[in-house]
Amino acid sequence: MKIIILGAGQVGGTLAASLVAENNDLTIVDMDRQRLAELQDRFDLRTVQGHAAHPTVLQKAGAADADMVVAVTQSDETNLVACKLCASEFNVPTRVARVRSQDYLAQDEEDGETLARKHFAVDHTISPEQEITHYLRRLVEYPEALQVLDFAEGRVRLVAVRAYHGGPLVGHELQVIRKHMPDLDCRVAAIFRKNRGIVPEGHTVIEPGDEVFFLAKKEDIPNVMRELRRLDRPVKRIMIAGGGNIGKRLAMTLEKNYEVKLIDHNKQRCAQLGAELNRTLVLMGEVTDEELLDQESVQDMDVFCALTNDDEDNIMAALLAKRMGAHRVMALINRSSYVDLVQGGEIDIAISPAQATLGPLLSKIRRGDMAVVHSLRRGAAEALEVVVHGDAKNSKVAGHRIEEINLPEGATIGAIIRGEEVIIAHHDTLIQSEDHVILFVLNKRIIPKVEKLFQAGLSFF
Amino acid sequence: MRALFSLLHVLGGVVFMFGLTLIVPMLVAWAGNETTLHLFVKDMVLTCGAGLLLWGGFRPFRRELRIKDGFLLVTLVWAGLPVFAMLPLMSHLDISATDAYFEAVSGLTATGATVLTGLDTLPASINIWRGELQWFGGMGVIVLAVAILPMLGIGGRQLYKAETPGPMKDSKLTPRIAQTAKGLWLIYAVLTLACFAAYWVAGMSWQDALMHAFTTMGLAGFSSHDASFGYFNSPLLEFIAVMFMLVAGINFATHFRFVRERTFGIYNHDGEAKAFVFTVLFSGVLIGLYLWALDHYPDVLTSLRYAVFNTVSVATTTGYASTDFGLWPFFAGFWMLLLGTFSTSSGSTGGGIKMIRARLLTLQLYRELKRLLHPSAQIPVRYAGASVPNQVIFAVLAFFFVFVMTAIVMTLAMMATGLEPVTALTAVIATLSNIGPGLGAVGPSTTFAVLNDFQTSLCTLAMILGRLEMFTFLVVLTPAFWRS
Numbered sequence: 041m042k043i044i045i046l047g048a049g050q051v052g053g054t055l056a057a058s059l060v061a062e063n064n065d066l067t068i069v070d071m072d073r074q075r076l077a078e079l080q081d082r083f084d085l086r087t088v089q090g091h092a093a094h095p096t097v098l099q100k101a102g103a104a105d106a107d108m109v110v111a112v113t114q115s116d117e118t119n120l121v122a123c124k125l126c127a128s129e130f131n132v133p134t135r136v137a138r139v140r141s142q143d144y145l146a147q148d149e150e151d152g153e154t155l156a157r158k159h160f161a162v163d164h165t166i167s168p169e170q171e172i173t174h175y176l177r178r179l180v181e182y183p184e185a186l187q188v189l190d191f192a193e194g195r196v197r198l199v200a201v202r203a204y205h206g207g208p209l210v211g212h213e214l215q216v217i218r219k220h221m222p223d224l225d226c227r228v229a230a231i232f233r234k235n236r237g238i239v240p241e242g243h244t245v246i247e248p249g250d251e252v253f254f255l256a257k258k259e260d261i262p263n264v265m266r267e268l269r270r271l272d273r274p275v276k277r278i279m280i281a282g283g284g285n286i287g288k289r290l291a292m293t294l295e296k297n298y299e300v301k302l303i304d305h306n307k308q309r310c311a312q313l314g315a316e317l318n319r320t321l322v323l324m325g326e327v328t329d330e331e332l333l334d335q336e337s338v339q340d341m342d343v344f345c346a347l348t349n350d351d352e353d354n355i356m357a358a359l360l361a362k363r364m365g366a367h368r369v370m371a372l373i374n375r376s377s378y379v380d381l382v383q384g385g386e387i388d389i390a391i392s393p394a395q396a397t398l399g400p401l402l403s404k405i406r407r408g409d410m411a412v413v414h415s416l417r418r419g420a421a422e423a424l425e426v427v428v429h430g431d432a433k434n435s436k437v438a439g440h441r442i443e444e445i446n447l448p449e450g451a452t453i454g455a456i457i458r459g460e461e462v463i464i465a466h467h468d469t470l471i472q473s474e475d476h477v478i479l480f481v482l483n484k485r486i487i488p489k490v491e492k493l494f495q496a497g498l499s500f501f
Numbered sequence: 502m503r504a505l506f507s508l509l510h511v512l513g514g515v516v517f518m519f520g521l522t523l524i525v526p527m528l529v530a531w532a533g534n535e536t537t538l539h540l541f542v543k544d545m546v547l548t549c550g551a552g553l554l555l556w557g558g559f560r561p562f563r564r565e566l567r568i569k570d571g572f573l574l575v576t577l578v579w580a581g582l583p584v585f586a587m588l589p590l591m592s593h594l595d596i597s598a599t600d601a602y603f604e605a606v607s608g609l610t611a612t613g614a615t616v617l618t619g620l621d622t623l624p625a626s627i628n629i630w631r632g633e634l635q636w637f638g639g640m641g642v643i644v645l646a647v648a649i650l651p652m653l654g655i656g657g658r659q660l661y662k663a664e665t666p667g668p669m670k671d672s673k674l675t676p677r678i679a680q681t682a683k684g685l686w687l688i689y690a691v692l693t694l695a696c697f698a699a700y701w702v703a704g705m706s707w708q709d710a711l712m713h714a715f716t717t718m719g720l721a722g723f724s725s726h727d728a729s730f731g732y733f734n735s736p737l738l739e740f741i742a743v744m745f746m747l748v749a750g751i752n753f754a755t756h757f758r759f760v761r762e763r764t765f766g767i768y769n770h771d772g773e774a775k776a777f778v779f780t781v782l783f784s785g786v787l788i789g790l791y792l793w794a795l796d797h798y799p800d801v802l803t804s805l806r807y808a809v810f811n812t813v814s815v816a817t818t819t820g821y822a823s824t825d826f827g828l829w830p831f832f833a834g835f836w837m838l839l840l841g842t843f844s845t846s847s848g849s850t851g852g853g854i855k856m857i858r859a860r861l862l863t864l865q866l867y868r869e870l871k872r873l874l875h876p877s878a879q880i881p882v883r884y885a886g887a888s889v890p891n892q893v894i895f896a897v898l899a900f901f902f903v904f905v906m907t908a909i910v911m912t913l914a915m916m917a918t919g920l921e922p923v924t925a926l927t928a929v930i931a932t933l934s935n936i937g938p939g940l941g942a943v944g945p946s947t948t949f950a951v952l953n954d955f956q957t958s959l960c961t962l963a964m965i966l967g968r969l970e971m972f973t974f975l976v977v978l979t980p981a982f983w984r985s
Contacts, residue, residue, distance in 0.1 A: 042676070065676035081568075084658060086676040102676075 041065070041405070042106045044132075046092035046122050047113030048075050050374055051138065051168055054394035055110065055401055058419050060085055062487070064405075067101045070113075093121040095129060103130035110401065112138040112166075120144065120160040127161035136404055137162040140169060140285070164404050168397040173289040175396045176370070179389060180294060180343055183272050183368050184265050186251065186389060189399075189414045191425045191478050192457045197258055198229065198414070198423050198480070203250045204269040215242040217267070225464040226256035226264045229454045229480035230421070237421065237482040239452060253416075253423075255454035255478060257462050272367070275342040279303070279366070281327035281357045282348030283313045286372065286393075290345065295319040301336055303327050327357040330364070339365030346371040351378055358387045376418055395419065406487075408494045411476055422487065424479045425457075426494045431473055436493050438475075443467040448489040450482040506562035508570045512577055513555025515646045519582050520548030525633050526589070529708065530626035537626045540589040548585040569982065571659030575643055576977045579965055582642060583609050586634055593627060599954045603961045608634030609642070610968035611850060613722025613820035613937030614960065616950040620727050625708040628725040632715035638968070639719025639850035640689045640753070641665065648682035663973045667752075667847025668858055668897050674757050685753045688760060689850075693718040696745045703737045717745045720851040722820030722937040729945065730810070730823040739810045739823055750777055750817040752848035772885055773846045773857045780856070781844050785812035788833050797829065808833075816840035818852040820937020827944030831923070834940045838927055841936040842904075852935025852967050854904055858897045860884070865894055903971045908933055911959055918955055928952070932963040 041064045045052050048070035056068055056079060066085035069092045070076050076087035090097035092113050103109065109126045111119035119137040126132040137156065139145055144156045145165060156162040178188035178197075187200040203210045209217060214228055231238045232251040238244065246252060246268070256264050265271065276299055280287050283304030291302050291313075300320040304310050307324055314322045325332040327348060338344065344366040346354035351373050358371040363386075370389040373379050383390040395415055402422075403413035412425035432439025436446065442453055442465055456463045457476040463469060471477060477494075481487060523545040530538040566574070583605035591601035600616045607614045608631050620628065637645065643664040658678045674681045697714035701707055709725055716723045726732035730739060748756075751774040759767045768774055789801070789808030798804035807824050814821040815837040826834050843859040845851025864882045871880055881888035908929050915925035920942070927939030928949070938945040943952070949960065966974050976982055 065680070067676050080658075080673075084677050084679075086673045 041108060042102065043067075043405070044069065044098075044101050044103060044106045044109045044126075046070075046109065046111040046119065047138075048072065048079055048087075049112065049114065050394050051112045051397050052110075053079060054376075054398055054419075055112065056083060056085060058398060058402065058415070059405065061484070067106075069097060069101050091118070093118045093125065095125055098122065098125060098130060103132055106130070106132050108132065108134040108136070108405065110136045110405075116141050116144060120156060120162065123156075123162045124160045134163055134404065135161060136164045136166060136401065139165045139167055164400075166397060166400050168393055169285045169289055171396050171400060172286050172372070172391065172393050173293060175391065176286075176290050176345060176347075177293050179370065180275055180278065180298070182261060182265065183275050183343060184269060187416070189416075189423060191255075191412055191423075191455070192462070192476060195258055196255060196455050196457065196462055196478060197261060198253060198255050198454070198478075199261055199265070200251055200253050200416075201265055201268050203246050203248055203252055205248045206270050207246075207266075207268040209267040210246050210248055210269075213243050213245050214240055221263070221267065224256075224260055224263055226254050226260060227454050227464050229253045229255050229423070229452055230482055232417070237450070239450060239482065253480065255464065255480075257464075273342070277301075277341050278343045278345070279336070279338060279341045279361070281344070281346045281361075282354070282372075283309055283322070284347065284349060287345075287347045288313060288316070290347065291317055291320045301341075303332070303336075327353060328360055330360060333361060333364055341366040342368065344369045348372075351375050355382055355387065362386050362388075379418065392418070407491045420484060422481045422484060423454075424481065424490070426477050426479060426490075428471055428473060428475045428477055428494065435473075437471055437477070438473045440471060441467070442469050442471065445471075445493070447493070448486040450486050451490055452480050454478045454480055503562055503564070504567065504570055505573075506559045507564045508566070508574050508577075509555050510559035510563045511566065511574060512581070513552045513557070513559065514650050515552070515574075515578055515642065516582070516585065517549050517552025517556060518646060518650065519585065519637075519642065520545050520550075520552055522633060522637060523548065523630075526626040526630035529629045530624065533625050533708075535624040535626050537589065537593055537624050540592055541626065541630070544585065544588045547588070551585070566659060568659050571663045572973050572976050572982070575660060575663040575969065576974050578642055579609065579969060579974075586630075589630060590627065593624075597954070599957050599961075600950070603949065603957050604631070605634065606961045606964050607932075607937075608721075608723065609638035610935050610964040611635045611639040611716075611719040611721035611818075611852070612932060612935040612964045612967075613716065614932055614939075614943070614949050614964070615723065615937075616948055616957070618727060618948055618950065620725055621732075623725070625712075625725075628712050628723075629708065629715075631723045632712035632721075632725075635719040635721030635723055636693065636715035637719075639721055639749075640686060644682045645686055647679055648686050664969070665848060666852075666970050667855055668861070668893055668900070674754055681757075684757050684760075688753060688756050689718065692745070692748060692756075696741070699741045699745075700738065703741055704735060705733065705738065713742070714745075716821075717742055717819065718749050718850065720746060720749050720817050720819045720845065720849070720935075722814070722818075724821060728822075730814075730821045731825075734823075736806055739806065742821065743810055743813045746813050746817045746819050747778055747781070750781070750845040750849050750851050752846040753850075754848045755846075770885075771846075773855075773860070776860060777844055777846050777856045781813055781816045781840065782809070784816065784836065784840055785809035788812050788836065791833060792829060795830065812837050812840070815936055815938075816844045818845055818934055818936045820931070822938060822945035825944065825946040827940055827946055831940070834944075835927070838930050838934075838936065838939065842930060842934045854901060854934075857884075858900065861889060861894060861897050862901060864889075865898070900971060903975065904933070907963070907966060907971070911963055914959060915956055918953065920952075920956065928956075928960060929963060932960040933967040935964060935967050 043064050043066055045068045048068050060083045069088045073089050080087050088101040103126055109132045111122045116139050123135040123137045126135050139156050145154050147154055156165050182188055185199045185201050189198040228240045230253045231240055278298050278300050280302045283302050291300050294300050302320050303323045305326050310322050310324045338361050344361040346357040354371040358369040362369045368388050371387050373390045379390045379392045399414040403410045409427040414423040428438045430438045453465045455465055455478045523541050527541040587601040587605035641664045643660045647661055693714050696717055697710050700710035712725050755771045785808055789805035793801045793804035810823045811826045818841050842853045847855045847857045868880045911929045912926045924941035928943045931939035943949055
């Protein structure tokens with residue numbers, strides 16, 4: 041596919057890395073020549089220097105025959121104008137824009153369309169801050185999980201959890217689950233042992249330290265988790281370090297149900313936050329200030345989230361909080377090399393914003409009808425929600441039992457959503473047209489095969 | 502060590518691909534029932550075998566190529582492929598390995614200097630092979646490899662950069678480097694086909710037309726006749742050759758844009774191409790008038806015909822001769838050679854320092870002069886409507902320095918080993934700029950066979966250095982390159 045990415049920042053760069061690896065023709069536009077030169081040296085793509093919303097620049101970037109434009113610059117306005125231009129001037133079929141401001145995302149009362157879509161011809165909006173806030177919120181809901189991903193509007197969730205000694209299932213074969221929990225439907229989608237993916241089979245034994253990905257209905261999740269590790273006490277107190285966009289949004293969504301404290305170093309920002317947040321206690325000070333943390337009894341915190349703009353600050357603050365007794369600490373880390381370095385050590389969860397944003401973008405770009413895409417483990421693995429079309433004659437999936445489907449090695453079907461019903465996959469489950477199939481793909485390299493498998497034959501049309 | 506192994510894996514792929522190109526002389530030999538057929542078959546088995554062995558043997562070590570690997574690979578390819586290419590020449594012509602290697606390097610680097618005499622009596626397959634080498638070398642073996650070997654997809658950009666001539670190579674024509682390489686080769690091939698057809702229709706035999714189309718588009722200059730273009734003595738053929746040499750001397754990226762956008766404005770916007778065509782033609786006409794004024798030729802038209810053809814040929818670094826311009830006044834021949842050191846465009850198949858560098862050097866000179874008058878002025882070097890980063894200017898200055906120093910040192914070495922100054926200097930210029938014939942003892946009517954083994958080797962080195970624009974080769978020789 042011919043794709044133009046506007047903006048070569050964190051999101052643009054991560055997206056480019058992921059898309060180049062999938063054999064797309066990429067052109068990336070940015071003002072910063074230096075940054076473009078870096079990307080050009082690392083990836084096989086074309087760069088154009090200039091303002092992303094200027095028609096001449098778009099033309100130079102090949103907008104006239106592009107299949108898709110993804111506008112992810114820092115500025116909402118640039119992104120919107122670029123999308124509008126791409127639609128009316130260059131007829132680019134698909135336009136995706138990153139939009140931060142809620143104003144543009146407000147829905148029109150009459151037709152329920154967002155302003156961005158109605159007036160700026162944006163097909164899909166993505167909001168990295170919103171994605172990350174959502175992501176963090178789910179982690180707070182399940183404090184034992186390493187990662188919680190939604191499918192089918194949250195009715196089914198994919199949860200990553202580390203197995204510990206003492207979990208009833210640890211040290212047993214997977215097929216025991218069914219005997220152990222007869223009324224509980226769940227499916228283990230993948231196991232990562234020492235960073236290597238294992239396709240789970242009935243006789244696979246869960247070992248302590250394994251990272252287990254399982255799919256279950258929303259309401260079953262705590263019960264499944266209990267089988268794998270001892271459950272923590274429910275979260276009550278949360279401390280957020282850093283009152284930027286993400287910190288503020290997170291505080292807003294959490295303050296109703298939890299006791300939230302928020303630290304920021306900027307006085308004006310604190311005043312603003314204090315006015316906007318209802319129940320959150322806003323504290324002014326450095327996030328790495330030991331005395332402040334001590335005074336505010338960081339040792340009693342169930343969750344500590346370090347969410348400043350600075351990777352190093354986040355890591356240090358999280359380490360400090362952990363040392364001082366915070367129960368579970370998370371750090372937002374932009375640089376992907378730091379994420380691997382830190383996760384699983386003192387810091388319980390390292391969150392990479394670019395990774396969290398990548399999924400929604402990928403779901404728009406993939407061939408086949410993909411409802412949800414989640415990028416996992418630095419983009420090495422993926423979890424997909426694919427809509428099945430066609431019938432037994434022209435589709436390799438619809439009208440077949442799961443055991444009849446010729447899935448590539450490393451892909452597993454975890455669950456099927458049929459209308460309101462959630463069906464956890466078994467080998468004899470029959471897949472019907474319009475089902476949403478949730479797949480776990482261990483290795484990104486086989487994704488093209490998966491895409492092909494799920495595309496209905498030509499006779500469908 | 503792993504890096505070296507993974508590089509050998511890629512090298513194997515390139516060698517194998519190169520081995521397949523022997524199919525052309527094989528077919529010619531088979532069609533003409535020539536005795537050289539078995540030589541080409543043997544060479545092909547050897548080359549493809551070696552390629553497969555490297556490719557397969559080092560396959561477990563493959564991984565992405567780094568910037569560093571690119572330079573080494575390109576150097577290895579350009580030094581190594583002539584070894585495979587020289588084998589049929591060596592066994593058929595019974596010449597020394599040094600001479601055969603020189604001939605093969607002169608072929609692959611699209612230089613056109615030869616050590617052979619009696620070309621007219623050689624089998625067509627041998628001549629076609631010499632021409633084909635020049636054709637592949639003209640656009641670049643690595644560029645071809647990037648275009649057709651999928652395994653070079655990721656590191657391909659680095660390789661492309663290390664092989665393609667010109668100071669500014671960062672503007673890619675297409676999002677993916679493989680598409681750029683494919684596009685360039687396609688245009689090159691179509692133009693070559695047109696050139697072949699034109700020669701054939703205008704009276705050459707098909708073997709001659711093919712060989713000369715190869716060497717014209719590569720701006721290379723091998724001919725299948727000792728008298729070069731003088732053998733045909735046809736103004737029409739000379740005119741066709743001049744046209745195609747001018748086309749091949751323009752940046753192929755410009756041709757690419759022209760094909761994509763189909764307006765002649767593209768050429769009008771390429772200042773380098775305009776400067777190239779103007780410089781070359783203007784010089785040709787001046788030399789013609791000069792020769793006529795000296796009564797070297799009886800009438801002005803004859804004078805212009807010879808002067809323009811030979812000037813274009815030498816200035817574009819092709820090196821055909823339609824008459825022995827060594828007999829012209831020294832000034833004319835030397836001027837032609839000097840034109841050859843800088844006239845052709847970056848991204849063309851020609852050699853030398855390229856027109857764009859010459860222009861940037863001139864602009865830099867203006868800047869320094871202006872700065873003397875206005876010490877606190879901020880003066881950018883503006884080229885094609887944008888300011889050129891100082892980094893590029895510095896690189897051009899360094900390149901120019903290396904080019905001139907290499908020429909001086911090599912000339913001294915040639916003189917020290919017994920050559921007279923004119924031969925020594927022009928042989929170095931002619932090989933370093935990938936032109937072909939020089940003046941004096943290596944002039945158009947003679948060959949490089951007069952040089953001794955040391956001098957031949959030096960010229961061989963000069964050709965590779967010139968084709969890879971110095972840096973790619975020199976960086977491999979620096980100790981820092983080998984430090985991990």
